[in-house]
Amino acid sequence: MTLHAIRSLLRPSLVVAVLAAGIPALASGADMAGGAMPGALMRHLKLVRSFPAADTVLATSPEKITIELSEAVEVTGAKLTLATQGGAPIVLGALRREPSAPKVLRADVSTTLASGSYAVSWRTMSKDGHVVKGTFGFRVGAAK
Amino acid sequence: MEFAAPLARLLLYAGATLAIGRAAFAFFDTDVGATRRAVRGALWFGASALLIAPVALLLLQQQALELTAAELPGLLRETTWGRGWLQLAIPCVLSAMLLPMRVTRNTSLLLLMAALGVAVAMGGLGHAAADEQWPLVSRLFDAMHVAGAGAWIGGLLLLVLATAGNAKPTEAVSEAVLDSVSDSEWRVFSRTATVMAPVMMLSGVGSAWLRVGASGPAEILATDYGRLLALKIALAVVVLAMGATQRRRLSVGNTPAPKAVLWEVVIAAVVLVVTAWMTGMEPPGA
Numbered sequence: 437m438t439l440h441a442i443r444s445l446l447r448p449s450l451v452v453a454v455l456a457a458g459i460p461a462l463a464s465g466a467d468m469a470g471g472a473m474p475g476a477l478m479r480h481l482k483l484v485r486s487f488p489a490a491d492t493v494l495a496t497s498p499e500k501i502t503i504e505l506s507e508a509v510e511v512t513g514a515k516l517t518l519a520t521q522g523g524a525p526i527v528l529g530a531l532r533r534e535p536s537a538p539k540v541l542r543a544d545v546s547t548t549l550a551s552g553s554y555a556v557s558w559r560t561m562s563k564d565g566h567v568v569k570g571t572f573g574f575r576v577g578a579a580k
Numbered sequence: 581m582e583f584a585a586p587l588a589r590l591l592l593y594a595g596a597t598l599a600i601g602r603a604a605f606a607f608f609d610t611d612v613g614a615t616r617r618a619v620r621g622a623l624w625f626g627a628s629a630l631l632i633a634p635v636a637l638l639l640l641q642q643q644a645l646e647l648t649a650a651e652l653p654g655l656l657r658e659t660t661w662g663r664g665w666l667q668l669a670i671p672c673v674l675s676a677m678l679l680p681m682r683v684t685r686n687t688s689l690l691l692l693m694a695a696l697g698v699a700v701a702m703g704g705l706g707h708a709a710a711d712e713q714w715p716l717v718s719r720l721f722d723a724m725h726v727a728g729a730g731a732w733i734g735g736l737l738l739l740v741l742a743t744a745g746n747a748k749p750t751e752a753v754s755e756a757v758l759d760s761v762s763d764s765e766w767r768v769f770s771r772t773a774t775v776m777a778p779v780m781m782l783s784g785v786g787s788a789w790l791r792v793g794a795s796g797p798a799e800i801l802a803t804d805y806g807r808l809l810a811l812k813i814a815l816a817v818v819v820l821a822m823g824a825t826q827r828r829r830l831s832v833g834n835t836p837a838p839k840a841v842l843w844e845v846v847i848a849a850v851v852l853v854v855t856a857w858m859t860g861m862e863p864p865g866a
Contacts, residue, residue: 480710480862507712510659513645559645564710565661566862567644 462506481562482506483570484539488502488556490572497576500542501528503558508538513567514560516543521553585640590856592633592672593726596702597852598626598664599675599695601734604776606688608768612735613742614682622741623680630676630698632668637705641665664704671697697730699726706859707791714790721787728780732773732823733848740845743838770830777823781816788813795864808858815851819844 487502488494501516511533518526529544541560554576559569602623605612613619638652647655656662674694681687703709703722711718742765788809792800800806822844826836 441711507710510661512651512654512658512662513647515646561641561645561659561661562710563660564707564765565639565641566710568862 459536480564480566481560481568483572486556486572488574490559493575493578495577497547498543498545498574502540502542503556504537504540505560506539507562509533509541510561511541511573512561515539515558517557518543518545519555519557521555523541526554549576553567582811584636585658586856587861588633588636588640589859590853591629591636593852593856595626595629595633595672595676596695596698596726597730597734598622598737599630599679599691599698599734600730601732601736601738602679602683603627603688603692603695604731604735604772605738605765605768606683606690608772610765610768611683612738612765612769613625616742616744618741619738620680622738627676627679629711630672630679634665634672638665641819655706660709664701664709668698668701668703671695671701676858696723696727699730701721702726707730707863708787711790715755718787718790721783721790721844724779724786727793728776729848731776731842732780733845733852735769735772736823736848737845739765740841766830766836768785770827773823774827777820781820784813784816791863800864803862804862805858805863808854808861812851812854812858815847815854821849 467468482505484504484506487500488498499559501518501527503516511531514531516528516531518528520526526549527546531541531543533541541558553573555571555573557569557571559567561567602612618684629751640651641655641661654662656666671694675691675698678691678694681691683691700719700723703719703726706722708715708718708722792806792809792816795806801810822840826840826844829836
Protein backbone atom coordinates (compact mmCIF):
# COMPACT_ATOMS: atom_id res chain seq x y z
CA MET A 437 0.00 0.00 0.00
CA THR A 438 1.41 3.33 -0.96
CA LEU A 439 1.77 6.27 1.38
CA HIS A 440 -0.53 8.24 -0.89
CA ALA A 441 -3.31 5.68 -0.45
CA ILE A 442 -3.03 5.99 3.31
CA ARG A 443 -3.09 9.79 3.10
CA SER A 444 -6.18 9.77 0.86
CA LEU A 445 -8.01 7.69 3.44
CA LEU A 446 -6.96 9.81 6.38
CA ARG A 447 -9.45 12.68 6.10
CA PRO A 448 -12.65 10.62 5.59
CA SER A 449 -11.44 8.21 8.26
CA LEU A 450 -11.03 11.04 10.75
CA VAL A 451 -14.56 12.29 10.07
CA VAL A 452 -15.96 8.80 10.47
CA ALA A 453 -13.86 8.23 13.58
CA VAL A 454 -15.37 11.27 15.24
CA LEU A 455 -18.88 10.13 14.30
CA ALA A 456 -18.26 6.51 15.24
CA ALA A 457 -16.93 7.46 18.64
CA GLY A 458 -19.21 10.42 19.20
CA ILE A 459 -22.63 8.91 18.50
CA PRO A 460 -22.30 6.08 21.03
CA ALA A 461 -20.70 8.46 23.52
CA LEU A 462 -23.63 10.85 23.25
CA ALA A 463 -26.10 7.98 23.40
CA SER A 464 -24.57 6.61 26.57
CA GLY A 465 -24.78 9.99 28.32
CA ALA A 466 -23.88 9.71 31.95
CA ASP A 467 -22.89 6.07 31.62
CA MET A 468 -19.65 6.98 29.92
CA ALA A 469 -18.77 9.29 32.76
CA GLY A 470 -19.04 6.40 35.22
CA GLY A 471 -15.35 5.68 34.87
CA ALA A 472 -15.62 1.94 35.38
CA MET A 473 -13.37 -0.22 33.22
CA PRO A 474 -15.06 -1.69 30.18
CA GLY A 475 -15.84 -5.36 30.39
CA ALA A 476 -16.13 -5.14 34.16
CA LEU A 477 -19.86 -5.89 34.06
CA MET A 478 -19.97 -7.76 30.78
CA ARG A 479 -19.64 -11.16 32.34
CA HIS A 480 -21.35 -14.35 31.49
CA LEU A 481 -23.82 -15.56 34.02
CA LYS A 482 -22.28 -17.38 36.99
CA LEU A 483 -23.39 -19.02 40.23
CA VAL A 484 -22.78 -16.59 43.09
CA ARG A 485 -24.03 -18.66 46.04
CA SER A 486 -26.47 -21.39 46.86
CA PHE A 487 -28.43 -22.92 49.66
CA PRO A 488 -27.33 -25.44 50.68
CA ALA A 489 -23.85 -24.10 49.95
CA ALA A 490 -21.61 -26.40 47.93
CA ASP A 491 -19.95 -29.19 49.91
CA THR A 492 -21.61 -28.29 53.20
CA VAL A 493 -23.17 -30.61 55.76
CA LEU A 494 -26.68 -29.85 57.01
CA ALA A 495 -27.92 -31.22 60.33
CA THR A 496 -31.47 -31.47 59.02
CA SER A 497 -33.17 -31.82 55.66
CA PRO A 498 -33.40 -28.47 53.79
CA GLU A 499 -36.85 -27.07 53.05
CA LYS A 500 -35.73 -25.43 49.83
CA ILE A 501 -32.93 -25.30 47.30
CA THR A 502 -31.90 -21.82 46.15
CA ILE A 503 -29.27 -20.61 43.75
CA GLU A 504 -28.22 -16.98 43.36
CA LEU A 505 -26.76 -16.02 39.99
CA SER A 506 -24.78 -13.04 38.82
CA GLU A 507 -27.64 -11.61 36.74
CA ALA A 508 -31.43 -11.69 36.81
CA VAL A 509 -32.58 -15.21 36.06
CA GLU A 510 -34.67 -16.18 33.06
CA VAL A 511 -37.10 -18.76 34.50
CA THR A 512 -38.08 -20.08 31.06
CA GLY A 513 -35.67 -22.88 30.26
CA ALA A 514 -34.18 -22.82 33.77
CA LYS A 515 -33.83 -26.12 35.58
CA LEU A 516 -33.00 -27.15 39.13
CA THR A 517 -32.82 -30.84 39.98
CA LEU A 518 -31.90 -32.78 43.09
CA ALA A 519 -30.64 -36.35 43.14
CA THR A 520 -29.18 -38.78 45.62
CA GLN A 521 -25.56 -39.83 45.40
CA GLY A 522 -26.76 -42.89 43.48
CA GLY A 523 -28.50 -40.66 40.92
CA ALA A 524 -32.10 -41.26 42.05
CA PRO A 525 -34.06 -38.05 41.37
CA ILE A 526 -35.93 -36.31 44.18
CA VAL A 527 -39.06 -34.40 43.24
CA LEU A 528 -38.85 -30.66 43.90
CA GLY A 529 -41.61 -28.08 43.96
CA ALA A 530 -42.17 -25.68 41.08
CA LEU A 531 -39.17 -23.56 40.16
CA ARG A 532 -39.75 -19.90 40.87
CA ARG A 533 -38.09 -16.52 41.06
CA GLU A 534 -39.04 -14.12 43.82
CA PRO A 535 -39.96 -10.66 42.47
CA SER A 536 -37.88 -9.11 45.25
CA ALA A 537 -34.83 -11.20 44.35
CA PRO A 538 -34.67 -11.55 40.55
CA LYS A 539 -31.25 -13.19 40.66
CA VAL A 540 -32.45 -16.04 42.89
CA LEU A 541 -34.08 -19.27 41.71
CA ARG A 542 -35.89 -21.34 44.31
CA ALA A 543 -37.53 -24.75 44.50
CA ASP A 544 -39.08 -26.24 47.63
CA VAL A 545 -37.99 -29.66 48.83
CA SER A 546 -41.32 -31.35 49.46
CA THR A 547 -39.94 -34.48 51.14
CA THR A 548 -37.67 -34.92 54.13
CA LEU A 549 -34.26 -35.96 52.88
CA ALA A 550 -32.67 -38.94 54.58
CA SER A 551 -29.09 -38.73 55.76
CA GLY A 552 -26.68 -38.97 52.85
CA SER A 553 -25.09 -37.10 49.98
CA TYR A 554 -27.05 -35.21 47.34
CA ALA A 555 -26.27 -33.47 44.09
CA VAL A 556 -27.96 -30.31 42.79
CA SER A 557 -27.84 -29.60 39.08
CA TRP A 558 -28.89 -26.25 37.63
CA ARG A 559 -29.17 -24.71 34.22
CA THR A 560 -30.30 -21.33 32.96
CA MET A 561 -29.74 -18.91 30.11
CA SER A 562 -27.91 -15.60 30.22
CA LYS A 563 -29.32 -12.52 28.49
CA ASP A 564 -27.16 -13.12 25.42
CA GLY A 565 -28.55 -16.62 25.04
CA HIS A 566 -25.62 -18.62 26.40
CA VAL A 567 -26.86 -21.67 28.28
CA VAL A 568 -24.99 -21.92 31.58
CA LYS A 569 -25.12 -24.96 33.84
CA GLY A 570 -23.47 -26.37 36.93
CA THR A 571 -23.59 -29.00 39.68
CA PHE A 572 -22.77 -28.93 43.37
CA GLY A 573 -23.18 -31.35 46.23
CA PHE A 574 -24.18 -31.25 49.89
CA ARG A 575 -24.75 -33.73 52.68
CA VAL A 576 -27.54 -34.23 55.19
CA GLY A 577 -26.70 -35.73 58.60
CA ALA A 578 -23.38 -36.26 60.26
CA ALA A 579 -20.23 -35.40 58.31
CA LYS A 580 -18.30 -38.39 57.01
CA MET B 581 -23.87 -30.19 17.03
CA GLU B 582 -20.80 -28.26 18.15
CA PHE B 583 -20.67 -26.61 14.73
CA ALA B 584 -24.39 -26.03 14.34
CA ALA B 585 -24.61 -22.73 16.25
CA PRO B 586 -21.55 -21.12 14.56
CA LEU B 587 -22.87 -22.27 11.18
CA ALA B 588 -26.28 -20.75 11.89
CA ARG B 589 -24.59 -17.47 12.89
CA LEU B 590 -22.41 -17.60 9.76
CA LEU B 591 -25.53 -18.03 7.64
CA LEU B 592 -27.08 -15.01 9.37
CA TYR B 593 -23.93 -12.90 8.83
CA ALA B 594 -23.76 -13.92 5.15
CA GLY B 595 -27.41 -13.02 4.58
CA ALA B 596 -27.08 -9.72 6.43
CA THR B 597 -23.89 -8.83 4.54
CA LEU B 598 -25.56 -9.40 1.17
CA ALA B 599 -28.73 -7.54 2.18
CA ILE B 600 -26.84 -4.51 3.47
CA GLY B 601 -24.45 -4.57 0.50
CA ARG B 602 -27.32 -4.55 -1.98
CA ALA B 603 -29.24 -1.95 0.05
CA ALA B 604 -26.18 0.35 -0.03
CA PHE B 605 -26.01 0.12 -3.84
CA ALA B 606 -29.78 0.46 -4.21
CA PHE B 607 -29.67 3.58 -2.05
CA PHE B 608 -27.61 5.23 -4.82
CA ASP B 609 -30.04 3.97 -7.52
CA THR B 610 -27.52 1.39 -8.66
CA ASP B 611 -28.75 -2.15 -9.18
CA VAL B 612 -25.36 -3.74 -9.64
CA GLY B 613 -25.33 -6.90 -11.73
CA ALA B 614 -29.07 -7.52 -11.23
CA THR B 615 -29.27 -9.36 -14.54
CA ARG B 616 -26.17 -11.48 -13.90
CA ARG B 617 -26.80 -15.08 -12.96
CA ALA B 618 -24.16 -15.14 -10.23
CA VAL B 619 -25.63 -12.03 -8.58
CA ARG B 620 -29.18 -13.40 -8.79
CA GLY B 621 -27.94 -16.64 -7.21
CA ALA B 622 -26.21 -14.74 -4.41
CA LEU B 623 -29.32 -12.67 -3.73
CA TRP B 624 -31.49 -15.78 -3.52
CA PHE B 625 -28.88 -17.40 -1.27
CA GLY B 626 -28.90 -14.32 0.96
CA ALA B 627 -32.69 -14.35 1.13
CA SER B 628 -32.71 -18.04 2.04
CA ALA B 629 -30.00 -17.49 4.65
CA LEU B 630 -32.02 -14.70 6.26
CA LEU B 631 -35.00 -17.06 6.56
CA ILE B 632 -33.14 -20.19 7.62
CA ALA B 633 -30.65 -18.69 10.10
CA PRO B 634 -33.14 -17.26 12.64
CA VAL B 635 -35.16 -20.49 12.58
CA ALA B 636 -31.98 -22.53 13.08
CA LEU B 637 -30.89 -20.31 15.99
CA LEU B 638 -34.31 -20.70 17.62
CA LEU B 639 -34.32 -24.49 17.21
CA LEU B 640 -30.78 -24.73 18.61
CA GLN B 641 -31.79 -22.64 21.62
CA GLN B 642 -34.86 -24.82 22.12
CA GLN B 643 -32.66 -27.89 22.04
CA ALA B 644 -30.05 -26.44 24.42
CA LEU B 645 -32.75 -25.55 26.95
CA GLU B 646 -34.64 -28.84 26.38
CA LEU B 647 -37.87 -26.97 25.74
CA THR B 648 -40.96 -28.47 24.14
CA ALA B 649 -42.65 -26.79 21.18
CA ALA B 650 -45.40 -25.63 23.56
CA GLU B 651 -42.79 -23.77 25.65
CA LEU B 652 -41.40 -21.81 22.68
CA PRO B 653 -43.90 -18.93 22.96
CA GLY B 654 -42.77 -18.52 26.58
CA LEU B 655 -39.13 -18.40 25.47
CA LEU B 656 -39.95 -15.66 22.95
CA ARG B 657 -42.19 -13.65 25.27
CA GLU B 658 -40.48 -13.92 28.64
CA THR B 659 -36.73 -13.93 28.00
CA THR B 660 -34.33 -11.24 26.83
CA TRP B 661 -32.93 -13.60 24.19
CA GLY B 662 -36.43 -14.47 22.97
CA ARG B 663 -37.44 -10.84 22.58
CA GLY B 664 -34.13 -10.19 20.80
CA TRP B 665 -34.88 -13.09 18.46
CA LEU B 666 -38.29 -11.64 17.59
CA GLN B 667 -36.70 -8.24 16.91
CA LEU B 668 -34.27 -10.00 14.56
CA ALA B 669 -36.73 -12.31 12.83
CA ILE B 670 -39.01 -9.52 11.60
CA PRO B 671 -36.38 -7.51 9.64
CA CYS B 672 -34.81 -10.79 8.47
CA VAL B 673 -38.09 -11.88 6.87
CA LEU B 674 -38.60 -8.42 5.35
CA SER B 675 -35.05 -8.35 3.98
CA ALA B 676 -35.44 -11.88 2.61
CA MET B 677 -38.59 -10.83 0.75
CA LEU B 678 -37.03 -7.66 -0.67
CA LEU B 679 -33.53 -8.91 -1.44
CA PRO B 680 -34.28 -10.77 -4.70
CA MET B 681 -36.73 -8.12 -5.92
CA ARG B 682 -35.89 -5.62 -8.65
CA VAL B 683 -34.64 -2.32 -7.26
CA THR B 684 -37.18 0.48 -7.45
CA ARG B 685 -37.48 3.68 -5.44
CA ASN B 686 -39.83 1.99 -2.98
CA THR B 687 -38.10 -1.37 -2.67
CA SER B 688 -34.67 0.21 -2.26
CA LEU B 689 -35.82 2.31 0.69
CA LEU B 690 -37.63 -0.61 2.27
CA LEU B 691 -34.62 -2.89 1.77
CA LEU B 692 -32.34 -0.31 3.34
CA MET B 693 -34.61 -0.01 6.38
CA ALA B 694 -35.05 -3.78 6.72
CA ALA B 695 -31.32 -4.46 6.28
CA LEU B 696 -30.41 -1.82 8.86
CA GLY B 697 -33.08 -3.39 11.10
CA VAL B 698 -31.19 -6.69 10.85
CA ALA B 699 -27.94 -4.88 11.76
CA VAL B 700 -29.53 -3.24 14.80
CA ALA B 701 -31.26 -6.43 15.95
CA MET B 702 -28.21 -8.70 15.65
CA GLY B 703 -26.71 -7.22 18.81
CA GLY B 704 -29.74 -8.44 20.73
CA LEU B 705 -28.62 -12.04 20.38
CA GLY B 706 -24.94 -11.52 21.11
CA HIS B 707 -22.65 -10.37 23.90
CA ALA B 708 -24.04 -6.84 23.65
CA ALA B 709 -27.32 -8.10 25.10
CA ALA B 710 -25.50 -9.05 28.31
CA ASP B 711 -23.75 -5.71 28.74
CA GLU B 712 -25.17 -4.23 31.92
CA GLN B 713 -22.70 -1.37 32.01
CA TRP B 714 -23.14 0.36 28.64
CA PRO B 715 -25.98 -1.53 26.94
CA LEU B 716 -26.86 1.19 24.43
CA VAL B 717 -23.24 1.82 23.42
CA SER B 718 -22.67 -1.89 23.04
CA ARG B 719 -25.73 -2.33 20.81
CA LEU B 720 -24.80 0.76 18.75
CA PHE B 721 -21.27 -0.50 18.17
CA ASP B 722 -22.62 -3.89 17.08
CA ALA B 723 -25.14 -2.31 14.71
CA MET B 724 -22.51 -0.01 13.18
CA HIS B 725 -20.10 -2.92 12.84
CA VAL B 726 -22.63 -5.07 10.97
CA ALA B 727 -23.79 -2.16 8.80
CA GLY B 728 -20.19 -1.20 7.98
CA ALA B 729 -19.17 -4.77 7.13
CA GLY B 730 -22.30 -5.31 5.05
CA ALA B 731 -21.96 -2.14 2.99
CA TRP B 732 -18.26 -2.71 2.36
CA ILE B 733 -17.88 -6.47 1.94
CA GLY B 734 -21.42 -7.15 0.74
CA GLY B 735 -21.06 -4.44 -1.91
CA LEU B 736 -17.67 -5.75 -3.00
CA LEU B 737 -18.99 -9.30 -3.23
CA LEU B 738 -21.86 -8.18 -5.47
CA LEU B 739 -19.41 -6.33 -7.75
CA VAL B 740 -17.14 -9.38 -7.97
CA LEU B 741 -20.12 -11.62 -8.76
CA ALA B 742 -21.36 -9.15 -11.37
CA THR B 743 -18.01 -9.42 -13.12
CA ALA B 744 -17.86 -13.20 -12.68
CA GLY B 745 -21.26 -13.46 -14.36
CA ASN B 746 -19.67 -12.05 -17.47
CA ALA B 747 -16.66 -14.32 -17.46
CA LYS B 748 -16.28 -17.30 -19.75
CA PRO B 749 -15.40 -20.51 -17.89
CA THR B 750 -11.77 -20.38 -19.00
CA GLU B 751 -11.37 -16.68 -18.58
CA ALA B 752 -11.62 -16.52 -14.79
CA VAL B 753 -11.84 -12.90 -13.75
CA SER B 754 -9.63 -10.85 -15.98
CA GLU B 755 -9.05 -7.14 -15.98
CA ALA B 756 -11.18 -6.82 -19.12
CA VAL B 757 -14.05 -8.51 -17.35
CA LEU B 758 -13.73 -6.22 -14.35
CA ASP B 759 -14.09 -3.36 -16.82
CA SER B 760 -17.59 -4.64 -17.62
CA VAL B 761 -18.76 -3.28 -14.29
CA SER B 762 -19.24 0.38 -15.04
CA ASP B 763 -16.94 3.01 -13.64
CA SER B 764 -19.87 4.64 -11.89
CA GLU B 765 -20.63 1.38 -10.04
CA TRP B 766 -17.04 1.12 -8.86
CA ARG B 767 -17.13 4.76 -7.80
CA VAL B 768 -20.40 4.30 -5.90
CA PHE B 769 -18.83 1.35 -4.16
CA SER B 770 -15.60 3.20 -3.48
CA ARG B 771 -17.43 6.14 -1.90
CA THR B 772 -19.54 3.81 0.25
CA ALA B 773 -16.57 1.72 1.31
CA THR B 774 -14.50 4.80 2.15
CA VAL B 775 -17.08 5.71 4.78
CA MET B 776 -18.22 2.26 5.90
CA ALA B 777 -14.83 0.54 6.19
CA PRO B 778 -13.65 2.96 8.92
CA VAL B 779 -17.10 2.67 10.56
CA MET B 780 -16.67 -1.09 10.66
CA MET B 781 -13.11 -0.94 11.96
CA LEU B 782 -13.77 1.69 14.62
CA SER B 783 -17.00 0.16 15.88
CA GLY B 784 -15.21 -3.20 15.96
CA VAL B 785 -12.42 -1.70 18.04
CA GLY B 786 -15.06 -0.14 20.31
CA SER B 787 -16.86 -3.46 20.72
CA ALA B 788 -13.63 -5.28 21.44
CA TRP B 789 -12.71 -2.64 24.02
CA LEU B 790 -16.04 -3.12 25.76
CA ARG B 791 -15.65 -6.90 25.80
CA VAL B 792 -11.98 -7.27 26.76
CA GLY B 793 -10.89 -3.80 27.90
CA ALA B 794 -10.69 -4.85 31.53
CA SER B 795 -8.22 -7.65 30.72
CA GLY B 796 -4.50 -7.47 29.99
CA PRO B 797 -3.01 -8.71 26.70
CA ALA B 798 -1.74 -11.94 28.28
CA GLU B 799 -5.14 -12.65 29.80
CA ILE B 800 -6.86 -11.91 26.48
CA LEU B 801 -4.55 -14.18 24.49
CA ALA B 802 -4.91 -16.96 27.05
CA THR B 803 -8.51 -17.52 25.93
CA ASP B 804 -9.92 -18.95 22.69
CA TYR B 805 -12.02 -15.80 22.38
CA GLY B 806 -8.96 -13.58 22.70
CA ARG B 807 -6.92 -15.56 20.16
CA LEU B 808 -9.76 -15.51 17.63
CA LEU B 809 -10.21 -11.78 18.25
CA ALA B 810 -6.51 -11.19 17.55
CA LEU B 811 -6.77 -13.25 14.34
CA LYS B 812 -9.88 -11.33 13.29
CA ILE B 813 -8.19 -7.96 13.85
CA ALA B 814 -5.10 -9.05 11.90
CA LEU B 815 -7.20 -10.26 8.95
CA ALA B 816 -9.39 -7.15 9.03
CA VAL B 817 -6.30 -4.93 8.84
CA VAL B 818 -5.11 -6.91 5.79
CA VAL B 819 -8.52 -6.46 4.10
CA LEU B 820 -8.49 -2.74 4.94
CA ALA B 821 -5.01 -2.33 3.45
CA MET B 822 -6.07 -4.17 0.27
CA GLY B 823 -9.19 -1.99 0.03
CA ALA B 824 -7.14 1.18 0.44
CA THR B 825 -4.85 0.07 -2.39
CA GLN B 826 -7.82 -0.57 -4.71
CA ARG B 827 -9.27 2.80 -3.80
CA ARG B 828 -6.02 4.43 -4.83
CA ARG B 829 -6.17 2.61 -8.21
CA LEU B 830 -9.72 3.86 -8.78
CA SER B 831 -8.83 7.41 -7.83
CA VAL B 832 -6.19 7.56 -10.59
CA GLY B 833 -8.56 6.16 -13.20
CA ASN B 834 -7.61 2.47 -13.17
CA THR B 835 -9.90 -0.48 -12.48
CA PRO B 836 -9.25 -2.52 -9.34
CA ALA B 837 -6.73 -5.36 -9.62
CA PRO B 838 -8.83 -8.53 -10.15
CA LYS B 839 -6.78 -10.92 -8.02
CA ALA B 840 -6.50 -8.45 -5.16
CA VAL B 841 -10.27 -7.88 -5.19
CA LEU B 842 -10.90 -11.61 -5.08
CA TRP B 843 -8.46 -12.04 -2.19
CA GLU B 844 -10.12 -9.15 -0.38
CA VAL B 845 -13.47 -10.98 -0.58
CA VAL B 846 -11.93 -14.34 0.40
CA ILE B 847 -10.15 -12.92 3.47
CA ALA B 848 -13.30 -11.02 4.46
CA ALA B 849 -15.20 -14.33 4.27
CA VAL B 850 -12.64 -15.88 6.64
CA VAL B 851 -13.23 -12.94 9.01
CA LEU B 852 -16.95 -13.77 8.98
CA VAL B 853 -16.20 -17.42 9.81
CA VAL B 854 -13.90 -16.40 12.67
CA THR B 855 -16.56 -14.01 14.00
CA ALA B 856 -19.26 -16.69 13.86
CA TRP B 857 -17.12 -18.96 16.07
CA MET B 858 -15.88 -16.18 18.35
CA THR B 859 -19.30 -14.82 19.30
CA GLY B 860 -20.26 -18.16 20.85
CA MET B 861 -17.31 -18.05 23.25
CA GLU B 862 -16.77 -16.38 26.60
CA PRO B 863 -14.72 -13.17 26.54
CA PRO B 864 -11.69 -13.17 28.88
CA GLY B 865 -12.49 -12.72 32.56
CA ALA B 866 -16.08 -13.85 32.09
